[in-house]
Amino acid sequence: MADLKAGVNQLFLREEELRTGMELLFYAYREFTSEPDEILGEIGFGRAHHRVIYFVGRYPKITVSELLAILKITKQSLSRVLGELVRQGFIDQQTGARDRRQRLLQLTDKGVELERQLSETQRQRIARAYRMAGAEAVEGFRKVMMGMLDDGDRAKFTPPAPARLATKR
Amino acid sequence: MADLKAGVNQLFLREEELRTGMELLFYAYREFTSEPDEILGEIGFGRAHHRVIYFVGRYPKITVSELLAILKITKQSLSRVLGELVRQGFIDQQTGARDRRQRLLQLTDKGVELERQLSETQRQRIARAYRMAGAEAVEGFRKVMMGMLDDGDRAKFTPPAPARLATKR
């Protein structure tokens, strides 16, 4: 009897635990994107622009195909937003030296400034959460989040440099 | 000299740490939604349908306005997907007893089955991540995620309405 009850309760907690995880992800992601979205809206951009700006800032001289591999969208989708960002002077493209088909992307000063502005609230939000939770919790957070990724994504965090640097250049 | 270097390095680590958090969120959310999205695509639904099904399953007899408050979308947006789900027999509506203007929403058997199917891969993903990371890490994960929410969302986890004790998590 006690065994049965304990079993049921454990199942309940487990179900509840998993649901909590799902919801935390939903709510956190939504809040996480809401503030940049507002700024973006004012200048006629959307979340897709932010992602491009972010990753170009993260990996200067990234190529279009590397960016596509990170974002996992089609080149037509990327092209729309990337084109606007280039035309409006947030990103510049330089022809690759080794392979002149490549367009190496990097933020202009204007792009750096926008990136900083957009990501500032997100950095603050994360910094606040890290501070409130403590170093040990942050380590746990990272472990769990890593566990949710597919191998391909996980690899981006483990090596000293992103995969692109390790492969042929 | 050593002091300066340490200071710089610490700043770098902090920046790196925050970026890691941002990216974990981005990648994890994308992977988290990708599998249900595939199933949904096959039956002509999208992610929005999943969210509605999920929260109606989570809170049976939820009203339309409560659902709107959770999803934070306009009633026109909700109406589109909710209408389809009702028409196709995944959700049924019953007039509120206390307030007959309300439509209390709940999953039909068909709806429960779809919810289970859609969320199964997500549950597995989270369960796997929790298992790999360990109980302590899960606790840290939850702390950090909670810290990223706004007060309104956070409140949903601390004192939810029914059937939830003051279990320390």
Place this chain on the structure above:
DNA sequence: CCAACCGCGTCAACATGGCTGACCTAAAAG
């Protein structure tokens, strides 16, 4: 009791950001 408010639905129009498919150029690689 009735006017005002509220819960919900609906029509119309628009924006964003995904998608497929077709087709192009120029550079690299065999």
Place this chain on the structure above:
DNA sequence: CTTTTAGGTCAGCCATGTTGACGCGGTTGG
């Protein structure tokens, strides 16, 4: 020299968000 690759472009479709306007019926307070 032919094929493959990196990148771009046009055209159209779809899902899902938005605003604004309006209607219906139920609730509620003066």
